[in-house]
Amino acid sequence: MKILFLNTTGGYFGGVEQNIALATKGLTERGHICFFACQKNSAVEQQSFDALFTSTWNLGTVPLDSILAQTKPEVIYVHKFDDIESVRRVSKNIPIVRMIHDHDLYCPRRHKYYALSHKICTKKAGIGCYLDLAFLERGPKGIAFTSIRNKLNDLNENRKLHTLIVGSNYMKGELLRNGFSDGQIALLPPCIAPFAEPPKEFPKENTILFVGQLIRGKGVDTLIKAFALLKNRYPFPVTLEILGTGNDLENLQTLVQEEGLTEVVKFIGWVSHDKLVSFYDNASIVVVPSRWPEPFGMVGVEAMLRQRPVVASKVGGIPDWLEDGKTGFLAPSTEAQAFADKMLILLQDKKLAREFGMAGFRKAETAFSFATYCERLETILMGGNL
Structure with a gap:
């Protein structure tokens, strides 16, 4: 053909x-x-x-x-x-x-979420889009009109x-x-x-990983607030690694300073796909804290292919691949406390984290090969x- x-x-x-x-x-x-x-x-x-x-x-x-x-x-x-x-x-x-x-x-x-309230939109495209200021869009020269x-x-x-x-x-x-x-x-x-190398053993260090664009819709601010709550409850060393670039970077760096996390939150920047594997393998948990309804969420499936548990927002296409309580945890988007609670469970129970990782690997290998x-x-x- x-x-x-x-x-x-x-x-x-x-x-x-x-x-x-x-x-x-x-x-x-x-x-x-x-x-x-x-x-x-x-x-x-x-x-x-x-x-x-x-x-x-x-x-x-x-x-x-x-x-x-x-x-x-x-x-x-x-x-x-x-x-x-x-x-x-x-x-x-x-x-x-x-x-x-x-x-x-x-x-x-x-x-697919409202400009002012940031709640997910459940309406079809139409006249209501005018009320949500959809005739404005951000361009290279600032805000511009669109039809x-x-x-x-x-x-x-x-x-x-x-x-x-x-x-x-x-x-x-x-x-x-x-x-x-x-x-x-x-x-x-x-x-x-597909990754060329098989997954590595679960790491001894505690590292939480985010991979994606640093834009408001990805919910990295929620993740940082959740990490601050986690640090107050978890007695052992734990690090948050943030991979990616975007227009929200400066705001996120300021938030990290305000939360007193500069020593344990690392902004890595953009990483090519072939080098991502080492970050997945070094992670204890991969987090997808999106506030916008992800069309799918490929990062989560990549993490599953590396046998890592995932904590993610219950939005968009994410529930298609993340089975709550089997391959990871789903949490309400924008709720930092809920994300902190789920991450804490997996840090405290390494056996459960490994079981989730293996279950995710089996699902990813079959359903998403x-x-x-x-x-x-x-x-x-x-x-x-x-």
């Missing part, structure tokens, strides 16, 4: 592009021919990314209809792409399958697609809420890059059972 991937960006720019690369490797190994077209190249490991495909194009220089004439794909596989109407216009009878990676399609604010009407029109264009792939039951529910039919939605959790992902994706792209 010939497959044309479409995305805004080329190269190993972020998680979406990592997903495309992994899917391409798996589909190529299964005998399919993969092409790629994007609106711009990121220049991040561009050559190695482009080498995965039979051919690649930049839509700024080669129009899509010309690419379709050259490749004659049997399916167009769209990822992050704003102008879906232009794809539909030139695709003719070629099926279009789109993977929805985040909340951008059905949430004009993109975060909600255009976003609602794009949502309507996406309702006409053949198939939409989502990573969690939460995202499927949001599409159903916004007028998509159950028959056009396929559930496929994101592929997790790379082979399972590729087989399911192949079936969906070939028009099989959703």
